[in-house]
Amino acid sequence: xxxxxxxxxxxxxxxxxxxxxxxxxxxxxxxxxxxxxxxxxxxxxxxxxxxxxxxxxxxxxxxxxxxxxxxxxxxxxxxxxxxxxxxxxxxxxxxxxxxxxxxxxxxxxxxxxxxxxxxxxxxxxxxxxxxxxxxxxxxxxxxxxxxxxxxxxx
Numbered sequence: 001x002x003x004x005x006x007x008x009x010x011x012x013x014x015x016x017x018x019x020x021x022x023x024x025x026x027x028x029x030x031x032x033x034x035x036x037x038x039x040x041x042x043x044x045x046x047x048x049x050x051x052x053x054x055x056x057x058x059x060x061x062x063x064x065x066x067x068x069x070x071x072x073x074x075x076x077x078x079x080x081x082x083x084x085x086x087x088x089x090x091x092x093x094x095x096x097x098x099x100x101x102x103x104x105x106x107x108x109x110x111x112x113x114x115x116x117x118x119x120x121x122x123x124x125x126x127x128x129x130x131x132x133x134x135x136x137x138x139x140x141x142x143x144x145x146x147x148x149x150x151x152x153x154x
Contacts, residue, residue: 001066018066025071028059028124029078036082041090045106045116048086052079053122060127069129076123083114083121 002021007014035051056079060072087106091097097105106114114121 001063020063020066020068020071024059024063025075028056028075031055031059032075032079032082036079036086038086038089041086045087045114046119048083049114049116049119049121052083053119056124057122057127060124064127064129065131066129067131069125072124072127072129076125079123080112080114080121087114 001018001024003016003018005014005016032052032055035048035055040048056075059075060068063071084102087102088097103112106116108115108120
């Protein structure tokens with residue numbers, strides 16, 4: 001994580017923001033690139049989508065308690081483009097695979113979501129972001145003032 005104190009946009013208040021570090025983002029991008037490398041062209045699209053979805057969901061579950069929505073979208077964008085290039089490379093023929101043909105054959109109708117045999121690309125954005133787990137009164141603070149009646153009765 002990268003933890004920084006920043007001013008909230010539109011206000012003058014400062015808050016502590018926890019975001020995934022650049023190193024962590026690059027690590028998950030490298031994992032997606034490894035799964036969509038040209039040496040993996042022998043597997044089918046459903047296996048690739050399932051593998052990439054598991055990787056991104058696991059990574060996103062770890063980082064979901066910070067300010068991660070924008071980072072998840074960035075990682076999804078990278079993964080989508082890697083899958084698109086993987087498909088075009090896998091199905092390159094005499095004429096190649098153009099974008100309209102790619103959409104017609106490998107995406108859900110009317111969308112740009114890749115799908116094959118009941119497996120669809122969900123990405124990291126499918127994991128809901130829950131900012132900062134609620135801890136409430138479970139962790140007592142040592143700086144709480146002592147009640148007056150407890151000090152007087154002792």
